[in-house]
Amino acid sequence: MRASLLFVLVCVAVLVVGARADTPEELESLVRKVKEYAQKATAMAQTAFSMVQESEAAQQARRWLADNTDQAKQRLAQLKEQLADLWKQALAP
Incomplete structure (x- = not known):
């Protein structure tokens, strides 16, 4: 301002x-x-x-973001697999 x-x-x-x-x-x-x-x-x-x-705070923030981004990608991949399995079960006769 x-x-x-x-x-x-x-x-x-x-x-x-x-x-x-x-x-x-x-x-x-x-x-x-x-x-x-x-x-x-x-x-x-x-x-x-x-x-x-x-600054140390900025470096820590970058590390935290990098670590959590990897975890988020892993969880998203797991969710995709689970949804694919559910989809296959729903379509199976």
């Missing part, structure tokens, strides 16, 4: 300053500053995401 609010505020500020820019040089300077800010924000977000991905 805060990130989206910050983004909206930056966009509004850019529009206000752009509307008040008297010369093309001021507008170019503003565009350059916005690009720099966006690059810094992107770098910070990438750092945060990589820290989350490398």
Whole structure:
């Protein structure tokens, strides 16, 4: 929520300053500053995401998902076999 609010505020500020820019040089300077800010924000977000991905909790979650996915696949295969057997029994005269 805060990130989206910050983004909206930056966009509004850019529009206000752009509307008040008297010369093309001021507008170019503003565009350059916005690009720099966006690059810094992107770098910070990438750092945060990589820290989350490398965290112990994320690694444990990935292991848990992998283990439980295998168990779910095994149970699904067992259910398919049981349903196939029931189907054969129901069709048998």
